[in-house]
Amino acid sequence: MHRTLDCRRAGFLNNGDRFARPQSNHQKDVRKPYSEGHESILSGPVRPVRDSGAVHFPWAFALPGSRAGKGHRRALGLYFRGMTFLEIAFAPYAVQSKVIPSMAFNFDSCPERAGTDSTKWHKYVQRDIIPSWIADMDFTSPPAVVEALQARAAHGVYGYPAQRDEVFNSVVKYMRRRHGWEIQPEWITFMTSLVPGIHGAIRCTTNPGETVVTSTPAYPPFLTAPIISERSSIKLEMVLVDGYWTFDWEKLEAACSQSASKILLLCNPYNPLARVFSRAELERIATIVKKYNLTVCSDEIHCDLILDPAAKHIVFAAIDEDTKARTVTLMAASKTYNIAGLTCGFAIIADAGLRTKFRRILQGLSLDQNVFGLAATQAAFDHGEEWRVACIEYLRGNLDLIEKELKQMPGVVLHQRPQSSFLAWLDISALGFENAHAEFEKGGVGLSNGLDFGGLSHVRINFGCPRARLQEMLNRMKAVVARAPSNKK
Numbered sequence: 001m002h003r004t005l006d007c008r009r010a011g012f013l014n015n016g017d018r019f020a021r022p023q024s025n026h027q028k029d030v031r032k033p034y035s036e037g038h039e040s041i042l043s044g045p046v047r048p049v050r051d052s053g054a055v056h057f058p059w060a061f062a063l064p065g066s067r068a069g070k071g072h073r074r075a076l077g078l079y080f081r082g083m084t085f086l087e088i089a090f091a092p093y094a095v096q097s098k099v100i101p102s103m104a105f106n107f108d109s110c111p112e113r114a115g116t117d118s119t120k121w122h123k124y125v126q127r128d129i130i131p132s133w134i135a136d137m138d139f140t141s142p143p144a145v146v147e148a149l150q151a152r153a154a155h156g157v158y159g160y161p162a163q164r165d166e167v168f169n170s171v172v173k174y175m176r177r178r179h180g181w182e183i184q185p186e187w188i189t190f191m192t193s194l195v196p197g198i199h200g201a202i203r204c205t206t207n208p209g210e211t212v213v214t215s216t217p218a219y220p221p222f223l224t225a226p227i228i229s230e231r232s233s234i235k236l237e238m239v240l241v242d243g244y245w246t247f248d249w250e251k252l253e254a255a256c257s258q259s260a261s262k263i264l265l266l267c268n269p270y271n272p273l274a275r276v277f278s279r280a281e282l283e284r285i286a287t288i289v290k291k292y293n294l295t296v297c298s299d300e301i302h303c304d305l306i307l308d309p310a311a312k313h314i315v316f317a318a319i320d321e322d323t324k325a326r327t328v329t330l331m332a333a334s335k336t337y338n339i340a341g342l343t344c345g346f347a348i349i350a351d352a353g354l355r356t357k358f359r360r361i362l363q364g365l366s367l368d369q370n371v372f373g374l375a376a377t378q379a380a381f382d383h384g385e386e387w388r389v390a391c392i393e394y395l396r397g398n399l400d401l402i403e404k405e406l407k408q409m410p411g412v413v414l415h416q417r418p419q420s421s422f423l424a425w426l427d428i429s430a431l432g433f434e435n436a437h438a439e440f441e442k443g444g445v446g447l448s449n450g451l452d453f454g455g456l457s458h459v460r461i462n463f464g465c466p467r468a469r470l471q472e473m474l475n476r477m478k479a480v481v482a483r484a485p486s487n488k489k
Contacts, residue, residue, distance in 0.1 A: 104390075105387055105390045105391070107139050107390075107391065107394040107466060107467075108466045108467060108468065109466070110138045110139055110140060110465070110466050111140060113138060119134055119136075120133065120134045120136055123446065124446050128444050129441055129444050129445065129446045130444060130445055130446060130469065130472065130473050130476070131446045131462075132445060132446055132447050132448075132461050132462045132463075132465070132473055133446050133447055133448040133460070133462060134448070134462070135271070135335060135340075135421075135422075135423060135462060135464075136334075136335075136338060136340045136341070136462075136464070137338045137391075137422055137462075137464030137465065138464060138465040138466065138469070139338055139391065139464065139465075140338075141337055141338045141339055141376070141380075142337055142379070142380060142383070142384040142387035142388075143387070144379045144380070144382070144383035144384055144387075145337060145339060145376045145379045145380050145384060147379070148375045148376060148378070148379035149372055149375060149376055149379075151375075152371060152372060152375045153372075158371055159371075160368055161368065161369055161370070161371040161374055163190055163369065163374070164374075165185070166378060167190075167374050167377065167378050168185035168188055169185065170377070170378045170381045170382055171183075171185075171188055171346065171377075171381065172184070172185055172188075173381070173382075174381040174382075175315075175348075178304060179303070179313065179314075179315050179318070180318075181315045181317075181318045183348055183350070184350075187348050187349055187350050187355065188346050188347070188348055189346060189347045189348075189349065189355070189358065189359055189362065190344065190345070190346045190369050190374070191344075191345045191346060191347065191362065191366040191369075192343045192344070192345070192366045192367055192369065192370070192373075193332070193334075193340075193343055193344075193345045193366075194299060194301055194330045194331075194332055194345045195221050195225075196362060196365040196366035197297070197328065197330045197345065197347045197362075197366075198221050198222065198225045198265065198297060198299070198330070199221075199225050199228065199229060199361075199365055200328075200347075200358050200361045200362045200365055200366075201263065201265075201295070201297035201328040201330075201347075201358065202225055202226060202229050202231060202263060202265075202297070203229055203361045204354070204357035204358045204360070204361045205262050205263045205295040205354075205357075206229075206231050206262040206263055208229075208230040208231065209230070209231070209232065209260070210231055210232065210260050210261075210262050211231065211232045211233065211234055211258060211260040211261045211262065212225075212226040212231050212232070212233045212234075212261075212262070212263055212264075212265060213233070213234050213236070213252075213255045213256055213261050213263070213264045213265070213294070214226070214233055214234070214235055214236070214264070214265040215235065215236045215237070215238055215247065215265075215267075216235045216236070216237050216238065216453070216454035216455065217238070217272055217273065217425070217450060217453035217454050217455030217458065218235075218265075218267065218271075218272075218453055218454055219267055219271045219272070219299065219453070220452050220453060222265045222267065222299075223235070223453075223454055225265075232260065234255040234258070234261065235454065236248060236251050236252055236255060238270075238273060240415055240416070243415075243416060244275065244416055245270065245273040245275045245415070245416055246275070246277075246281060247281070247285075249284065252285075252288060253288050253291075253292075256288050256289060256291075256292045256294055257291075257292050261292065261294060262294060262295065263294055263295045263296070263297060264285070264289055264294050264295070264296045264297070265297050265299070266285065266296055266297065266298045266299065266316060267298075267299045268282070268298050268299070268300050268303070268313075268314075268316050269300070269302045269303060269306075269313065269419065269420035269421065271299075271301075271302055271421065271423065272423055272425045272448070272453050272455070272460045273416070273425050274302075274307075274416075274418030274419055274420050274421055274423055274424065274425065275416065275419055275420075276306060276308060276311040276312070276313055276419040276420050277314070278314075279314050279319075282314055282316055282319055283319055285316070286316070286319045286320065286322070286323040289323075289326065290322050290323070290326070293326075294326070295326050295327070295328065295354070296316065296323070296326060296327045296328070297327075297328045297330065298315075298316040298317065298327055298328070298329050298330065299330045300313070300315065300316070300329060300330065300331050301330065301331060301332050301334065301335050301345070302335055302336075302420050302421040303315075303331070303420070304335075304336040304388060305335065305336050305388075305391070305392055305395065305420055305421045305422065306392070306419065306420050307392060307395055307396055307399060307418060307419055307420055307421075308417070308418075308419035308420070311419045311420070313420070315329065316329065317329045317348070317350065324350045324351075325350060325351045325354075326351070326354075327349075327350075328347055328348075328349050328354065328358060329347065329348040329349070330345065330346075330347055331345065331346060331347075331348065332344065332345035332346065332377075333376065333377045333380040333381060333384075335421065336380070336384075336388060336391075337376070337380035337384050337387070337388070338464075339373070339376045339377070339380065342370055342372050342373035342376050342377075343369075343370050343373050344369055344370055344373025344374055344376070344377050394467075395422050395463065395464065397467065398422075398463040398464075398465075398467060398470050399417065399418060399424070399463060401467060401470060401471065401474070402414070402424060402461070402463060402470070402474065403417065405471075405474040405477075405478065408478055409477060409478055409481040410430075410481065410486070410487055411428065411430040411431040411432070411481060411484055411486050411487065412426055412427070412428055412430075412431070412477070412481060413426065413427040413428075413430070414426055414427075415427060422462060422463050422464030423460055423461070423462055423463070424460065424461050424463060425450075425455070425458060425460055426447075426458060426459050426460070426461060427457065427458055428457055428458060428459055429456075429457035429458075430486055431481065431484040431485070431486050431487075432484055432485030432486040433484060433485065436457065436459065436484075437449040437450070437451075437459055439480055439484075440459065440476075440477060440480050442480075443476050443477065443479055443480035444476045445473050445476045445477055445480070447459040447460060447461050448460035448461075448462070461473070
């Protein structure tokens with residue numbers, strides 16, 4: 001008799017995106033614990049395997065009989081529940097000789113979105129243009145999310161939702177598990193999306209005429225929110241240093257030092273550049289804002305799709321106690337688990353005074369939460385980990401394809417391989433088109449226009465889609481590039 005460990009509940013796949021060295025299904029040996037300085041009941045590090053788009057884990061657990069930490073004891077409890085004494089006694093040996101299959105996800109097979117209520121696909125309705133602009137993926141959301149929504153819909157009553165303790169606890173546990181960040185439930189404020197949070201952070205920390213410091217290229221609301229709120233803004237252009245996008249540190253400090261500057265808008269990881277900032281960079285920002293007493297609004301919505309195995313997301317507010325007290329952290333399950341249409345985000349604010357001001361402003365900016373958004377967020381955070389890891393592996397494969405095909409597109413430059421999310425920022429300034437974005441649309445590819453982000457002569461491509469669709473987009477792009485003025489000389 002064998003019991004299967006539920007990886008999602010036991011919490012063993014929390015760092016799955018860094019697992020390595022696949023094993024075939026017939027191998028049954030027990031390996032040394034992975035190199036983190038502690039023992040593990042994992043039979044060894046695992047890398048999800050791509051097989052025609054179906055991403056799965058070829059083997060899973062063994063119980064070596066060594067001492068186990070708190071998480072391991074919890075998993076053992078799940079494993080042994082309901083077993084007889086003899087089954088428990090022989091379980092370590094039985095499991096060592098048994099490969100426990102993991103759930104597979106087929107990212108190559110996605111529902112048809114054309115003709116539906118999709119913003120992404122509706123833009124080019126009845127036109128032969130593949131949409132690759134707005135930041136949502138074409139993949140089906142995690143099974144646990146779909147099941148939770150089906151169960152909630154079956155209830156049949158959709159009145160105003162209560163923000164139950166279970167939802168807050170889900171966020172708290174997720175922050176601890178994924179980011180090692182200890183937060184309190186009362187720090188959390190739910191919103192319909194992160195955009196009201198950007199506006200709320202600006203309005204609760206500044207007065208009309210005061211200054212918001214931001215950077216370009218940037219997520220468009222970073223550029224429009226100060227204008228809508230009747231605030232001034234200083235836009236600092238990001239710079240490429242040693243192959244990585246970062247801040248011009250002298251200009252950043254000069255902007256923050258101005259007496260009218262009251263808040264810094266930070267995107268961490270950075271959209272559209274897909275940059276994951278190092279601890280040293282974040283500490284440098286923290287030093288500057290402390291020196292000049294600025295609040296920071298940190299948009300961290302892309303933090304759980306880290307593609308670069310060498311990169312690690314660091315929550316800005318977790319840098320130190322001073323930083324925690326002056327930061328409004330904005331997060332959501334929407335980008336990672338593909339539930340943006342369910343309109344559910346949240347702010348995490350540790351300082352009680354700042355939190356009170358933020359909530360007062362937010363009352364006029366954000367409506368009540370969507371019942372389905374709350375249910376989906378809880379399901380994603382509690383049971384979506386294996387899907388998240390598989391999605392990251394698939395996106396890495398898509399990114400490999402983009403880099404390969406760009407070699408055949410002279411004049412299209414990816415200055416830095418994206419470290420996070422499913423978006424790539426392409427420099428098309430060398431093509432020589434008067435309006436390159438429009439030329440790509442004529443060629444059948446609907447990219448994001450860099451002008452919307454404050455980035456002249458750039459486009460952003462969304463590669464969160466089936467690989468065959470991405471290949472078709474890239475083929476169409478190559479045809480457009482081939483007729484560019486720069487390539488006709």
